[in-house]
Amino acid sequence: xxxxxxxxxxxxxxxxxxxxxxxxxxxxxxxxxxxxxxxxxxxxxxxxxxxxxxxxxxxxxxxxxxxxxxxxxxxxxxxxxxxxxxxxxxxxxxxxxxxxxxxxxxxxxxxxxxxxxxxxxxxxxxxxxxxxxxxxxxxxxxxxxxxxxxxxxxxxxxxxxxxxxxxxxxxxxxxxxxxxxxxxxxxxxx
Amino acid sequence: xxxxxxxxxxxxxxxxxxxxxxxxxxxxxxxxxxxxxxxxxxxxxxxxxxxxxxxxxxxxxxxxxxxxxxxxxxxxxxxxxxxxxxxxxxxxxxxxxxxxxxxxxxxxxxxxxxxxxxxxxxxxxxxxxxxxxxxxxxxxxxxxxxxxxxxxxxxxxxxxxxxxxxxxxxxxxxxxxxxxxxxxxxxxxxxxxxxxxxxxxxxxxxxxxxxxxxxxxxxxxxxxxxxxxxxxxxxxxxxxxxxxxxxxxxxxxxxxxxxxxxxxxxxxxxxxxxxxxxxxxxxxxxxxxxxxxxxxxxxxxxxxxxxxxxxxxxxxxxxxxxxxxxxxxxxxxxxxxxxxxxxxxxxxxxxxxxxxxxxxxxxxxxxxxxxxxxxxxxxxxxxxxxxxxxxxxxxxxxxxxxxxxxxxxxxxxxxxxxxxxxxxxxxxxxxxxxxxxxxxxxxxxxxxxxxxxxxxxxxxxxxxxxxxxxxxxxxxxxxxxxxxxxxxxxxxxxxxxxxxxxxxxxxxxxxxxxxxxxxxx
Ligand SMILES: Nc1ncnc2c1ncn2[C@@H]1O[C@H](COP(=O)(O)OP(=O)(O)OP(=O)(O)O)[C@@H](O)[C@H]1O
Ligand SMILES: [Mg+2]
Numbered sequence: 001x002x003x004x005x006x007x008x009x010x011x012x013x014x015x016x017x018x019x020x021x022x023x024x025x026x027x028x029x030x031x032x033x034x035x036x037x038x039x040x041x042x043x044x045x046x047x048x049x050x051x052x053x054x055x056x057x058x059x060x061x062x063x064x065x066x067x068x069x070x071x072x073x074x075x076x077x078x079x080x081x082x083x084x085x086x087x088x089x090x091x092x093x094x095x096x097x098x099x100x101x102x103x104x105x106x107x108x109x110x111x112x113x114x115x116x117x118x119x120x121x122x123x124x125x126x127x128x129x130x131x132x133x134x135x136x137x138x139x140x141x142x143x144x145x146x147x148x149x150x151x152x153x154x155x156x157x158x159x160x161x162x163x164x165x166x167x168x169x170x171x172x173x174x175x176x177x178x179x180x181x182x183x184x185x186x187x188x189x190x
Numbered sequence: 191x192x193x194x195x196x197x198x199x200x201x202x203x204x205x206x207x208x209x210x211x212x213x214x215x216x217x218x219x220x221x222x223x224x225x226x227x228x229x230x231x232x233x234x235x236x237x238x239x240x241x242x243x244x245x246x247x248x249x250x251x252x253x254x255x256x257x258x259x260x261x262x263x264x265x266x267x268x269x270x271x272x273x274x275x276x277x278x279x280x281x282x283x284x285x286x287x288x289x290x291x292x293x294x295x296x297x298x299x300x301x302x303x304x305x306x307x308x309x310x311x312x313x314x315x316x317x318x319x320x321x322x323x324x325x326x327x328x329x330x331x332x333x334x335x336x337x338x339x340x341x342x343x344x345x346x347x348x349x350x351x352x353x354x355x356x357x358x359x360x361x362x363x364x365x366x367x368x369x370x371x372x373x374x375x376x377x378x379x380x381x382x383x384x385x386x387x388x389x390x391x392x393x394x395x396x397x398x399x400x401x402x403x404x405x406x407x408x409x410x411x412x413x414x415x416x417x418x419x420x421x422x423x424x425x426x427x428x429x430x431x432x433x434x435x436x437x438x439x440x441x442x443x444x445x446x447x448x449x450x451x452x453x454x455x456x457x458x459x460x461x462x463x464x465x466x467x468x469x470x471x472x473x474x475x476x477x478x479x480x481x482x483x484x485x486x487x488x489x490x491x492x493x494x495x496x497x498x499x500x501x502x503x504x505x506x507x508x509x510x511x512x513x514x515x516x517x518x519x520x521x522x523x524x525x526x527x528x529x530x531x532x533x534x535x536x537x538x539x540x541x542x543x544x545x546x547x548x549x550x551x552x553x554x555x556x557x558x559x560x561x562x563x564x565x566x567x568x569x570x571x572x573x574x575x576x577x578x579x580x581x582x583x584x585x586x587x588x589x590x591x592x593x594x595x596x597x598x599x600x601x602x603x604x605x606x607x608x609x610x611x612x613x614x615x616x617x618x619x620x621x622x623x624x625x626x627x628x629x630x631x632x633x634x635x636x637x638x639x640x641x642x643x644x645x646x647x648x649x650x651x652x653x654x655x656x657x658x659x660x661x662x663x664x665x666x667x668x669x670x671x672x673x674x675x676x677x678x679x680x681x682x683x684x685x686x687x688x689x690x691x692x693x694x695x696x697x698x699x700x701x702x703x704x705x706x707x708x709x710x711x
Contacts, residue, residue: 056318061303065311068300075262075298076311077283135302 029104067134123174219268228254241400246420248608249594261286291361301346466656467625472517477503478679485656492667495676509541510534540623558584558598
């Protein structure tokens with residue numbers, strides 16, 4: 001799916017970078033509210049809302065239940081298919097919003113913008129303690145993962161490591177995080 | 191025998207003489223899964239206030255009926271009524287749960303969530319969840335049913351018995367007056383079963399109606415008033431238990447009149463064959479201490495003990511699932527690395543885990559793939575698996591172990607509970623292990639299949655495998671050459687073949703005087 005959409009994007013834009021972007025699209029990405037970029041406010045607000053929803057709302061807890069045991073969730077009266085679809089839709093919406101913010105900040109759309117970001121997201125979630133088996137993890141943990149990765153990125157950049165190597169280092173961090181997650185999640189079998 | 195036609199069994203107990211409407215009635219239910227007919231015009235009627243047993247061989251359609259009676263699945267045809275009213279719509283889960291509560295054969299506890307959240311899943315109340323009050327309500331609920339579990343614990347850490355008690359408490363908390371228990375006793379030890387039955391009797395005295403499914407027929411006589419038998423997807427008979435002696439019940443289930451074979455058929459004594467499994471001075475704090483035992487080639491040794499005896503932890507240590515604090519495990523002369531399953535397997539150990547859903551099977555793979563996992567290397571040259579040979583090997587196993595399935599390509603999660611257990615056992619034996627450790631090998635397996643499974647184990651022993659059977663079911667242990675009794679983490683007695691049931695039970699419970707005569711009704 002990701003590959004199809006990427007291909008579609010390249011097809012439509014002819015593989016060109018887009019510079020001529022209307023102001024309304026750029027606004028969110030470069031506006032400053034109360035002395036901080038709007039994207040920080042938006043991001044903080046969304047994380048707070050997400051933490052609240054996943055921790056304290058019935059529908060949010062249903063997501064955990066589905067991750068833990070689908071059949072049991074269904075038996076408890078959770079409409080599992082519907083919840084999964086809604087979660088996917090919210091995920092897509094948030095990704096679109098993130099793209100908008102990034103475009104606004106950069107002022108243009110590079111044809112490879114966001115390429116490989118899925119791995120960063122993956123790494124942030126795992127580092128934040130989100131279980132890939134499902135049913136475990138918190139949004140706060142994921143936020144910490146994002147911040148840790150962001151810090152590492154900044155340190156590497158400030159330390160003068162070239163952008164090409166940062167990718168490799170990210171990969172290494174994902175690996176180490178996966179191994180640690182495996183080792184610390186109780187007795188690893190086989 | 192008050193046998194009645196399929197679909198319209200009459201309610202029978204005296205308690206219901208004045209109330210003609212059954213608490214629940216299913217009639218002419220048909221349910222098909224592709225080519226498999228799980229139920230064919232079958233029905234059941236449960237009178238209010240009675241405890242109604244549903245029995246039948248593995249794959250007879252019992253759990254399918256349960257899922258229809260609890261509104262998880264729609265029948266292809268047929269009708270369900272509660273106290274004369276038609277059943278609610280399938281999408282109205284809350285209405286179903288007010289009418290009928292159920293402890294399913296497969297656990298419906300979510301292991302990653304806390305006990306409190308499991309209890310109130312999807313009914314935490316509107317708006318923001320107040321976790322503290324949720325925990326308080328949960329501990330009130332658990333106390334009310336006398337369940338001693340901390341609601342803040344993660345459910346995955348609970349023992350099998352605790353998990354089941356939580357399920358029962360949750361089921362009751364909806365206020366349903368009709369409760370279905372699908373093989374609740376398959377994984378419990380004798381003391382836990384007794385506690386469960388006490389609880390059921392109390393609830394029945396307060397007017398709760400039960401439907402009870404079990405393969406332990408003596409339990410049917412102990413707690414039930416009426417029994418319904420299903421065979422090959424059909425209703426066979428419904429009768430008061432007092433009118434139906436054990437042998438007639440078995441022949442109604444199996445469809446033939448032959449008596450049960452005695453499973454204690456004698457094998458040649460092993461003499462001083464070499465030891466294939468020996469355990470020396472093994473200890474694990476909190477579970478067992480200083481355990482020594484030896485199993486010789488061709489020998490069958492039983493290990494019995496209550497839930498707190500540490501016998502399962504001992505088996506798991508031998509298999510490498512746990513790491514002992516000290517002591518040695520020797521398999522066929524080798525010392526596998528402690529705490530390593532692959533190393534134990536490489537040394538020639540076969541292991542049948544207690545919880546087949548968690549450790550035994552890969553749910554989406556086919557029966558053939560699951561059954562042949564350990565012998566995959568032998569099915570073709572250089573690690574390539576020839577599908578035809580795998581299917582042939584699987585077909586042999588399906589025949590030998592009497593597994594009821596649509597074919598080797600059916601995914602294992604579509605098998606009935608007992609048939610899944612047979613796949614696990616077939617797999618454990620497929621590799622010709624030198625030593626075999628089995629935990630509750632016949633849990634959830636019907637009476638007739640039990641014989642064939644135990645026969646297969648005995649013939650593996652005759653072929654030179656040393657077998658350790660860890661179980662609290664006396665029938666599993668009858669063909670063992672000797673039985674070790676564990677009590678509070680120590681092996682306290684060794685009993686040679688030919689023991690009396692009462693003696694062994696007394697030893698398990700830590701008393702020597704025979705005391706169990708009163709249990710039979
Ligand atoms: N989801 C499914 N897909 C295909 N077949 C199924 C499915 N569920 C059950 N079956 C088949 O329906 C039949 C009846 O299964 P059911 O689980 O009701 O048996 P059971 O009487 O509960 O047996 P057991 O005593 O072993 O639990 C079996 O042959 C089984 O293979
Ligand atoms: Mg079943």
